[in-house]
Amino acid sequence: MxxxxxxxxxxxxxxxxxxxxxxxxxxxxxxxxxxxxxxNGSGVNGGYLEGxxxxxxxxxxxxxxxxxxxxxAVDQSTLSAQAQATLDAQAQWLMTNSDYLAVIEGxxxxxxxxxxNIALGARRANAVMEYLISKGVASSRxxxxxxxxxxxxxxxxxxxxxxxxxxAVTVISMGMTS
Amino acid sequence: xxxxxARFCASRALRRFVRGTxxxxxxxxxxxxxxxxxxxxxxKENTSMTRLLALILAPALAVAGLAAPALAQNGxxxxxxxxxxxxxxxxxxxxxxxxxxDAGQYAQQISRVIAExxxxxxxxxxxxxxAHISRVSNFSSPIQxxxxxxxxAQALITGAVSSDGGGRLTAKFRVWDVFAxxxxxxxxxxxxxxxxxxxxxxxxxxxxYSRITGESGYFDSRVVFVSETGPKDERAKRLAVxxxxxxxxxFLTSSNSIVIAPRFSxxxxxxxxxxxxxxxxxxxxxxxxxxxxxxxxxxDGVMSFAPRFSxDGSQLLYSMTRGSNTDIYAMDINSGQxxxxxxxxxxxxxxxFSxDGSxIVFESDxxxxxQLYVMSVGGGEPTRISFGQGRxxxxxxxxxxxxxxxxxxxxxxxxxxxxxxxxSEERLLTASFLDExxxxxxxxxxxxxxxxxxxxxxxxxxxxxxxxxxxxxxVRTPDGASDPSWGPLQ
Numbered sequence: 001m002x003x004x005x006x007x008x009x010x011x012x013x014x015x016x017x018x019x020x021x022x023x024x025x026x027x028x029x030x031x032x033x034x035x036x037x038x039x040n041g042s043g044v045n046g047g048y049l050e051g052x053x054x055x056x057x058x059x060x061x062x063x064x065x066x067x068x069x070x071x072x073a074v075d076q077s078t079l080s081a082q083a084q085a086t087l088d089a090q091a092q093w094l095m096t097n098s099d100y101l102a103v104i105e106g107x108x109x110x111x112x113x114x115x116x117n118i119a120l121g122a123r124r125a126n127a128v129m130e131y132l133i134s135k136g137v138a139s140s141r142x143x144x145x146x147x148x149x150x151x152x153x154x155x156x157x158x159x160x161x162x163x164x165x166x167x168a169v170t171v172i173s174m175g176m177t178s
Numbered sequence: 179x180x181x182x183x184a185r186f187c188a189s190r191a192l193r194r195f196v197r198g199t200x201x202x203x204x205x206x207x208x209x210x211x212x213x214x215x216x217x218x219x220x221x222k223e224n225t226s227m228t229r230l231l232a233l234i235l236a237p238a239l240a241v242a243g244l245a246a247p248a249l250a251q252n253g254x255x256x257x258x259x260x261x262x263x264x265x266x267x268x269x270x271x272x273x274x275x276x277x278x279x280d281a282g283q284y285a286q287q288i289s290r291v292i293a294e295x296x297x298x299x300x301x302x303x304x305x306x307x308x309a310h311i312s313r314v315s316n317f318s319s320p321i322q323x324x325x326x327x328x329x330x331a332q333a334l335i336t337g338a339v340s341s342d343g344g345g346r347l348t349a350k351f352r353v354w355d356v357f358a359x360x361x362x363x364x365x366x367x368x369x370x371x372x373x374x375x376x377x378x379x380x381x382x383x384x385x386x387y388s389r390i391t392g393e394s395g396y397f398d399s400r401v402v403f404v405s406e407t408g409p410k411d412e413r414a415k416r417l418a419v420x421x422x423x424x425x426x427x428x429f430l431t432s433s434n435s436i437v438i439a440p441r442f443s444x445x446x447x448x449x450x451x452x453x454x455x456x457x458x459x460x461x462x463x464x465x466x467x468x469x470x471x472x473x474x475x476x477x478d479g480v481m482s483f484a485p486r487f488s489x490d491g492s493q494l495l496y497s498m499t500r501g502s503n504t505d506i507y508a509m510d511i512n513s514g515q516x517x518x519x520x521x522x523x524x525x526x527x528x529x530x531f532s533x534d535g536s537x538i539v540f541e542s543d544x545x546x547x548x549q550l551y552v553m554s555v556g557g558g559e560p561t562r563i564s565f566g567q568g569r570x571x572x573x574x575x576x577x578x579x580x581x582x583x584x585x586x587x588x589x590x591x592x593x594x595x596x597x598x599x600x601x602s603e604e605r606l607l608t609a610s611f612l613d614e615x616x617x618x619x620x621x622x623x624x625x626x627x628x629x630x631x632x633x634x635x636x637x638x639x640x641x642x643x644x645x646x647x648x649x650x651x652x653v654r655t656p657d658g659a660s661d662p663s664w665g666p667l668q
Contacts, residue, residue, distance in 0.1 A: 075547075077502065110410075110630070113571040113585050113614055114438055114661065115484040116541065116548055118459060119497065119504035119525040122481060126502035145458050146481060146499070150436050155410040157611070157632040 057097055059172050066093055069169040070128060074162075075112070077123035079131060087128060090170055091135035100172045102137075104128045106146040107169070109162035114148060121146030121168075128168040141175075255333055255355040255362055257301050257391045266303035267390065269296060270331035272314045273307070274349065277340035284347055284375045285339040291379035292335060295397040296386060298423070299624075300649030305331045317350065326356040333362070335386055339378075345371055349378040353386050363389045376425055377668070384667065396619040397422060400665045401626060402440040402449050405429065406638055406658030413658075417451055419466070422619075422664070424640075424654040430469055439484065439615070440464075442665040443491045449663075450474075450485040450494055459483045461496055463511065475514040476507075484527045488535055495519070495529035495538060506540055508555070519557065530574045530582075531555070532599070539563070539573040539582050539599075550584060552599065563601030572615050575599070578622035581645065585614050585627075594627045596645060607647040611636075615660070620667040626653065628660040 048054035053064045062068060067090075070083035079087065094100060106125030108117035125144035133139050154161035257267055271293050274285040296302040312325035317338035326334050337351035350367035354360070368381045377398055384395030405418040405427070414433035417440050420426055430449065431437055438459075440451035449464045456473070459481045464471035476482035476498060484497040492511060497504050506519045506529045520526040524544040531538055539552050542560070548569040551560035564570040568588025575582055579599070586593040586606065592613040597604040612630040619625070623645055630638040638660040640653040653659070 115527050116571050119527050122499040123502040152411050155634040
């Protein structure tokens with residue numbers, strides 16, 4: 001069997017370098033880099049509106065300040081350094097807010113056949129799930145699903161859009177409600 | 179591929195035999211039977227093989243110099259599909275005769291659909307009605323061959339439609355070899371409820387196609403597909419079924435959840451598909467007659483997708499994902515018993531049976547990119563068959579067993595292609611921004627696939643293309659369409 005995850009990891013690292021420019025991500029789309037949001041919540045103890053993005057226990061904070069998603073290179077599922085940093089923060093948040101569950105959704109861009117892309121999205125979701133588990137999040141709180149290319153967030157047929165569609169999104173919800 | 183016909187018509191013994199048989203006029207005596215609830219047609223040929231041969235092997239075309247390289251030299255009215263038809267065969271189909279007052283509208287419509295079926299193959303060209311010299315006003319009247327020769331109609335289809343007054347239509351027809359001045363095959367008739375009138379036309383066209391090409395037809399067939407509406411980031415999908423030509427679209431599911439890749443059973447009674455109805459992709463089987471579906475007992479909490487029926491309809495192949503690994507499994511549909519066929523840590527999906535059920539072809543990225551592999555259903559080491567540039571996916575074995583169709587991605591383009599089952603003689607039939615998911619016509623001569631256009635306003639629609647790469651055509655559907663699966667000849 002000549003399965004090549006190690007080689008892919010190298011290639012992925014190179015490929016993703018092109019996708020890490022934070023300027024590409026709108027502030028409100030929840031894809032801000034891992035470090036970007038930390039300043040928002042710190043030092044305003046009690047000064048935030050509960051449930052808003054400045055409430056560090058809110059899902060809005062998780063989605064926007066920490067970043068609910070990580071991106072992947074074409075046909076790859078390895079986690080870049082930036083993705084790992086985002087996931088470190090996600091793991092920490094999930095450990096702190098233990099009443100939340102998470103579904104990790106894997107997605108692919110449209111440049112691939114439908115069913116292969118479902119399997120590829122599963123690889124991406126699984127890469128995130130395994131990483132979160134390795135950082136201490138209980139596997140019983142996590143679930144993975146793949147949408148393949150069925151649920152793009154961007155619709156242009158250019159790399160700028162494709163890069164945002166090749167993603168794994170950590171969708172959190174309160175344990176009681178899911 | 180030509181062998182069947184070559185054997186069929188090259189037999190000197192047969193030729194001698196049929197020469198002694200007078201190719202005389204035969205009245206339609208066909209048997210009909212009750213149709214089904216969908217308003218379909220059924221029919222049966224009153225076969226006389228010697229008579230059929232006699233007529234197919236009728237005297238050579240009388241007029242030389244016709245630009246018809248597709249026609250066998252000095253032979254009967256015949257198109258060899260494999261020889262690369264350059265010049266479509268000219269035919270005429272005057273309006274069918276209405277033999278009862280209320281059959282008039284159908285008589286005209288049926289002859290139009292027959293003409294569309296035949297011209298749609300790219301193998302035939304219709305001589306327009308305003309060029310006709312003869313009018314056919316009585317189905318039993320002798321054919322004025324000279325009138326049809328004069329406009330170079332090599333084949334002539336005459337017919338009549340009657341209604342029993344109780345909602346049933348009967349269409350009868352004859353096919354004529356104009357230059358030989360003989361009938362090709364025998365007159366036949368089909369009947370159906372009035373709302374199944376298109377099926378009557380397709381059945382006649384299938385007969386004409388079959389008599390002239392020596393291949394079985396594909397017009398009286400249906401296609402299950404995914405009907406799509408809305409932009410790419412908010413696309414609603416629902417299962418639908420239609421006639422092969424896009425008519426009579428009926429929806430099988432709502433658009434409440436994502437549905438993908440429906441697959442017809444070999445006899446068209448069921449559809450396998452993948453739905454996100456339960457939250458994750460699971461395989462469902464839908465009974466076409468009752469439009470009821472159930473979830474197959476694949477493992478709970480695990481994604482299963484990419485189903486496809488076995489040739490006998492009793493089993494399916496499918497993919498199941500555990501963690502990051504996707505493998506191929508087989509399930510007996512009645513018992514729910516499953517068997518794992520691949521065990522590699524890579525993605526194995528898109529499995530399809532060979533028509534004899536002994537082998538499967540599937541895609542795997544075990545080499546680093548998606549490629550095609552063939553293995554025995556019993557297990558064993560798969561053999562890689564795709565070696566060209568790029569990635570190969572969605573392999574589908576031809577119903578004739580001779581070819582495997584696939585989707586290929588290379589250098590930023592998508593192609594539908596075919597290769598022999600050992601991977602040789604790869605031939606790309608299409609090229610576009612995104613072509614995907616071929617499905618075979620029941621006779622293995624035509625492929626249907628989905629083409630998505632580029633950009634933010636991109637939409638998906640269905641196309642057909644000959645296995646030779648000719649005659650690329652869009653199938654008219656009311657909305658967007660993807661993931662076609664071609665059902666059997668009905």
